[in-house]
């Protein structure tokens with residue numbers, strides 16, 4: 001009997017926000033998340049679930065992924081997905097190039113982590129750096145982001161990915177990220193519970 005696929009949960013909480021007084025729109029995050037889903041589709045043993053918080057869109061299926069169309073529903077759906085214990089949560093965001101994360105120049109990618117999963121973020125950073133991606137590793141994703149906080153509380157490995165919005169071509173970054181995710185959740189690093197099977 002074939003093993004059920006390992007589930008990777010990709011979240012894009014800030015996919016929109018036009019008209020709001022605060023910046024909640026991560027302009028590059030959804031495009032990057034879509035590309036990550038496509039890149040991971042090559043791995044038959046991995047099923048990706050994509051949750052998009054976006055009031056402007058209707059809930060719909062994308063490949064083996066799901067979008068949700070309101071913040072409340074997004075949060076509820078996230079909690080339900082987390083309760084089913086995905087192998088990894090990748091929380092996708094993007095930032096304007098004026099934000100340098102404390103460095104002299106803005107990196108292409110910033111990885112934010114909760115202390116419990118610092119080593120995971122550092123492995124991801126090494127994987128990206130090996131492909132020539134300028135990456136910053138930043139502590140403190142917890143307490144400001146319920147996606148990361150709740151994943152850590154549930155002991156589900158997680159990382160928050162911030163992508164520089166000034167990048168034109170993110171192919172290298174997404175390919176490197178997909179390769180890292182596949183390596184991270186593959187093999188015998190974890191024992192996966194049954195989740196769902198695709199037909």
Ligand SMILES: [Zn+2]
Nearest residue numbers: 014026093094
């Ligand atoms: Zn964001």
